[in-house]
Amino acid sequence: MGRGFLFILLLIALPAAAQIYKYTDANGNTAYSNQPPDGVRAQPVELPPLNSVGPQAAPAPATEPSTREQANDAYQVLELTGLPTTEALRANNGTFTVNVLIKPRLQGPHLFRLVLDDQPYGQPGNVPTLQLVNIDRGLHSLAVQVIDGDTVVQQSPSVTFTVQRVHKP
Known part of the structure; x- marks a missing residue:
């Protein structure tokens, strides 16, 4: 046989x-x-020789571009809206919301994270409306980052604003 x-x-x-x-x-x-x-x-x-198709090797991983290159390629528009820049923000209990304007839409594993006075604020999330709670009165800066895990993909320009709260004796 x-x-x-x-x-x-x-x-x-x-x-x-x-x-x-x-x-x-x-x-x-x-x-x-x-x-x-x-x-x-x-x-x-x-x-x-005849063409043949064999097992395909996995493509080599793309080299990781620098953070600045990623920022230029990730989103065309990333900015905070809903914050007054010429007058004080009246928030008697220090709680207010801000909106994120982003184009194109937030991609796959990316999340939003606020940066208040150059420090990460709150938990990252994928909703473009973010709330700040019990913020002290006075001058602050706020930006939003798009993150992928621990990597900052892109950060919006910082917005400077003043919180005005009722002072109770």
Whole structure:
């Protein structure tokens, strides 16, 4: 059984290894054949190797661009809205919300994180409306970051604002 199978494989493989010949026929046309014709001078044709598809290697991981390059490519628009810049923000209990304007939409694993007075504030989230609670009165700066895990993908420009609270004696 083993020899018969080997013989069948050999018969199947022989046509794949056959030689191709090029010649000019009686009408002056160039012709090709797997057998040289009788009485005509035929030249063997060297064929390039056949294309084959093998297992694909995984693509090499892209080199990690610098944070500034990522920031330029990630989002066209990233900014905070809803904060007054010319007058004080009245928040008697120090609680208020801000909105994030982002284009295009927040991508896959990315999250928003507020940065209040150059320090991360609150828990990261994927909702573009963020709340600040019990913020002291006075001058503050606020920005929003888009993060991927511990990596800052992009940060908005900082907005400076003043919180005005009722002072209770």
